[in-house]
Amino acid sequence: MFTLFKENHVNAEIPDHSGITNSINVWRKGKVQDIKVHLDITHPFVGDLIVKLASPSGKEVVLHNREGGSSDNLQVTIEGDVLQEFIGEKAKGLWTLTCEDHATRDSGTLNTWGIDFVCDEMEEAYKREIFIPNNDADALLSTQECRFSGRVIAAEADVEIEHPLIGDLVVSLTSPSGTEVVLLNREGGSQNHVKRHFEGSQMDAFKGSETAGTWTLKVDNFHAADNGVLKHWKVKFRYEQVDNLKKVEGIGPKIEQLLNNAGIWSFSALAATSADAIKDILIAAGDRFKMHDPTSWPMQASMAAQGKWEELKEWQDVAVGGKM
Numbered sequence: 001m002f003t004l005f006k007e008n009h010v011n012a013e014i015p016d017h018s019g020i021t022n023s024i025n026v027w028r029k030g031k032v033q034d035i036k037v038h039l040d041i042t043h044p045f046v047g048d049l050i051v052k053l054a055s056p057s058g059k060e061v062v063l064h065n066r067e068g069g070s071s072d073n074l075q076v077t078i079e080g081d082v083l084q085e086f087i088g089e090k091a092k093g094l095w096t097l098t099c100e101d102h103a104t105r106d107s108g109t110l111n112t113w114g115i116d117f118v119c120d121e122m123e124e125a126y127k128r129e130i131f132i133p134n135n136d137a138d139a140l141l142s143t144q145e146c147r148f149s150g151r152v153i154a155a156e157a158d159v160e161i162e163h164p165l166i167g168d169l170v171v172s173l174t175s176p177s178g179t180e181v182v183l184l185n186r187e188g189g190s191q192n193h194v195k196r197h198f199e200g201s202q203m204d205a206f207k208g209s210e211t212a213g214t215w216t217l218k219v220d221n222f223h224a225a226d227n228g229v230l231k232h233w234k235v236k237f238r239y240e241q242v243d244n245l246k247k248v249e250g251i252g253p254k255i256e257q258l259l260n261n262a263g264i265w266s267f268s269a270l271a272a273t274s275a276d277a278i279k280d281i282l283i284a285a286g287d288r289f290k291m292h293d294p295t296s297w298p299m300q301a302s303m304a305a306q307g308k309w310e311e312l313k314e315w316q317d318v319a320v321g322g323k324m
Contacts, residue, residue, distance in 0.1 A: 002028070002118075002119055002234065003116070003118050004028060004030075004091070004117040004119065004236065005114060005115070005116050005117075005238060006024045006115050007024075007114030007238065008022055008024055008112065008113055008114065008268065009111070009112050009240065009266070009268040009269055009272055010022050010110045010111065010112060010113065010268055010305065010306075011111055011112075011268055011271040011272045011302055012109065012110050012302060013107060014041070014049075014099050014100075014107065014108045014109065014110055015107065016104045016106070016107055017101065017102065017103070018101065019050075019098055019099055019100035019101060020110060020306065021097065021098045021099075022099075022113065023094045023096045023097070024094070024095045024097075024113075024114075025095075025148070026056075026091050026092050026093060026095060026115075026117070027092060027147050028091060028119075029091070030090070030091045030092070030117070030120055030121060031089070031090060031091070032086050032087055032089045032118075032119055033087065034079075034087075034116075034117070035079070035083050035086050035087070035116065035117055035118075036077055036079040036083075036116040037079075037113070037114070037115055037116075038113060038115075039051065039063070039064070039075065039078065040074075040075050040110075040111040040113065041073065041074040041075070041108055041110055041111065042072075042108055042109045042111060043072065043074065043101075043107075043108025044106045044108070045069075045070050045071075045072070045103070045106045046067070046068035046069075046074045047066050047069040047070065048066065048102055049064055049066065049101060049102070049108070050062065050064065050065055050098075050099075051063045051074070051099050052097070052098045052100075053095065053097050053098075054096045054098070055086055055090075055095060056089075056090060056095065057090065061082065061083060061085050063078050063082065064078075095115060097110075097113050139218050139219055139220040139221070140218070140219040140230065141218055142217045142219075142233065143215065143216050143217075144214075144215050144217075144233075144234070145213070146212055146213060146214075146215060146235075147212065148211060148239075149210065149211060149242060150212075150237075150240055150265075151208055151209065151211070151240055151265045152175075152206045152207055152209045152211060153207065153238040154199070154203070154207070154237065155203040155206040155207075155235065155236070155237050156198065156237075157183065157197070158195075158197050158233060158234050159171060159194070159196055159198070160193075160195040160231040160232040160233070161193070161219070161228060162192060162193050162229045163194075163221075163228025164192050164223075164228070165190055165191075165192070166184075166188030166189070166190075166191045166192065166193070167186050167190065168186065168221060168222045168223035169184060169188075169228070170182065170184065170219070170220040171183045171184040171217065171218070171220075172218045173215065173218075174216045175206055175209045175213075175215060176209070176210055176211075176212065176213025176214055176215065177209050177210055179205055179206060181202065181203060181205050181206065183196070183202070184196070206237075208260075208263070210242075211237055211239050217230075217233050240265055240266050240269060241265070241266045241268070242266065243265065243266045243267045243305075244256075245259055245267070245270060245301075247304055247312075248267075248270070248297050248300045248301055249300060249319055250292060250293070250296070251297065254289075258281055258282070258285050258289065262281050266305070267301040267302075268301075268305045270297060270301035271301040272298070273298060274298065275294050275295045275297065278297060282294065303315070
């Protein structure tokens with residue numbers, strides 16, 4: 001059994017008498033046992049909206065069907081019977097949200113949406129591994145491969161170990177880029193079993209790290225006589241996509257690095273950042289950057305996030321240096 005949370009920051013307009021789609025790609029194999037969908041939509045008349053979710057197999061469920069009348073904004077977590085059709089579905093693949101506006105005059109914005117999964121494993125994921133005493137060999141190294149690419153927003157880890165003296169162990173986790181975080185440092189004394197969940201500030205060093213690649217759990221055993229068993233471990237993240245922000249007219253490599261340093265890695269994140277906030281980043285970087293005008297950057301980024309490349313190119317062809 002495993003849990004998985006994926007979220008997209010979209011910040012895209014929902015056109016009148018039309019709609020938009022946005023997809024979350026799930027790489028991990030598993031069968032859905034429970035699912036929750038989180039929606040954050042700004043709209044002055046939610047009774048105009050129909051919102052649907054389709055699984056990778058094509059099965060579709062209506063999440064919102066023009067309920068709510070003249071109420072404004074749809075900020076809700078959907079769970080329970082309405083999502084029953086997805087129980088037993090394979091999690092891996094594209095999950096696609098469709099937002100349709102069936103009236104004129106009032107337009108809205110899909111801000112963010114996300115999915116919480118609880119899934120059964122579809123294949124054996126964890127193996128028992130025997131520790132080698134410290135005087136016989138190096139530390140135990142166990143690896144897991146992450147195939148999706150992004151930047152870590154928040155990281156968590158679970159570790160379960162059996163050992164006669166847990167206090168003899170040092171356990172650390174290393175990201176693909178080489179960032180190492182010590183999870184356990186000879187804690188636990190004479191306990192013979194530890195099952196811990198690690199999150200929050202202890203894992204903050206991984207923020208901004210690339211997700212794709214090999215994550216390595218290292219277990220050092222400082223007792224010369226006792227072996228132990230690594231029963232289970234896993235690492236999971238909230239992450240955001242990494243986009244080429246230089247596609248936005250007015251942004252070059254150095255400004256892209258400034259935005260990355262400020263935590264802005266994706267078109268969606270840039271679209272959700274005000275021009276004033278971007279200007280503050282540029283001013284803080286010094287005189288050579290404060291001359292740039294970011295007024296149009298969120299708008300350009302929004303088009304890029306929605307895949308409106310022809311529309312973006314047409315705009316850029318008549319724009320000068322990203323100014324409106």
